[in-house]
Amino acid sequence: MPDVVLVAGRGPMATRAIRSCQRSGSKAVAVHSDADVNARHVRTADESVLIGAAAPEASYLDLAALVEAAQVSGAQALLPVHAVLAGSAELARRTCEAGLLWIGADPDLLETMQQAGWDAAVPDESPGWVIGLADGFRIDGLVVRRTRAAGAALCWTSAEEPGPLGVDGLPPAAKTLAVLSDLAVELGWRGLISIAFGPDGAPVAVRGGLPAELGLVESRAGRDLVQAALALAEGGSPPAGSPGAPAAVGGVVRATAVPGAGQRASISELSGPDGASVQWEPGYATGESLSPWYDPVLGILAARGDDLAAAVAGFLEATSAVHVAGLPDDLDQLRARAEDIAARLHDGSA
Known part of the structure; x- marks a missing residue:
């Protein structure tokens, strides 16, 4: 390294x-x-x-x-x-x-x-991405799905593909991963990669860097993909991983109102959960100020589980431990997205 x-x-x-x-x-x-x-x-x-x-x-x-x-x-x-x-x-x-x-x-x-034009903005109707590390031969990664409402997006990746969360015309995750992996190989991409796909599974945008959803992929893959990217760039072998979780669910908690130019908004409280099955990556600390210059990301929250239903339940439990005061946020919208998915999973298995 x-x-x-x-x-x-x-x-x-x-x-x-x-x-x-x-x-x-x-x-x-x-x-x-x-x-x-x-x-x-x-x-x-x-x-x-x-x-x-x-x-x-x-x-x-x-x-x-x-x-x-x-x-x-x-x-x-x-x-x-x-x-x-x-x-x-x-x-x-x-x-x-x-x-x-x-x-x-x-x-x-x-x-x-x-x-x-592959660096175009990801359209709102995109149901997800393939996220991982491309090494010139394949993408070591996973399909990450998303659902949006009121600007908030909840994302998940799972070994199972529940019918209630399906999208008409979207191929199975394994096929989507294979097709977009072939695209990365054709392009000659080496490094961290996110390929957004449309409702039909066709690629619509390609980008590098560390997306907020990277932790979901790492939870299931059981490895640190940033460390793997460092090793790959240097010509070495990426470190081996460990068994990951079957499912992970997460989202970005954002402030929904930002201060105007020349102003700052104080965050009087910002705290989140901890635990082996939860990821909480705050963007600020209590007492800090939100600036008008930057993306108002308060934190990234994720939970993993033995199946998608368990991961969603874990995410909902984790949201109750997130506390924000001093400015409005979209945590309720994220929670509503998770509750909707939980209900659809329950109804589909009934």
Whole structure:
């Protein structure tokens, strides 16, 4: 593994990536804007580099600043967290030209993907993704389904495919995984990958980086896919996993109102569950402020179980341990999505 890795990004998934680097034995270097000096990903990292002002284009999206931060920190590798960075051919090329290891798809491939429109936004009607690690021969990953309502999206992945949650015209998960895995091989993609598919199972968008749903796939796969991506980029063998859970369910908890320009909203309380079968990755801590500049992700919540019904029940139980005060959030919408799935599973088995 690289001795020092610069993690380019912010928020819960940046924190998640930093911990994976540290578990692999690498020193993890974060980057931050002047609005994020005490952000959670900064506190978790071994070191952090200030890269600019609060506005994303002046900091987190400043490609030259990201590469310079890697160089001044002594990093040998750059790991892009967010899809907009992982899909940037320019950032990938700048990283490689600086003599650094790029943890992602080849720059020329990314440029081709952009020209072909594969980096398009995922349409609302997309029922899910294939998420995992592409090694040039296949995708080591899984199908992740989703259901949306009122802006909140609940996602799940399961060894079973309950009829009540089926989508007319959508092929079985194994076939969808095989077809989209073939696409990744055809493209020559190596690295973390998410391929969104339409209601007919056909691919509609391809992107890299660490999606919020990565933890669901890791729960079932029984392995750390960020560590695997680091090993793959360096030409090594990804570490072996352990038996995973048969099912996992999760969603992103977001603030539903953000402060205006020049303002900040204080989070008077933010807490979540813990336990072996639950994942809670907060984006903020109690007492911190929500900035108008960034995606208002308060946390990522997931639960796993011996089957999908158990995972949904675990997720619902976990939501009761999430407490947010000081600003509105969409936790009730996520809970309603989970209750709807639980009811459909129950009615389908009755």
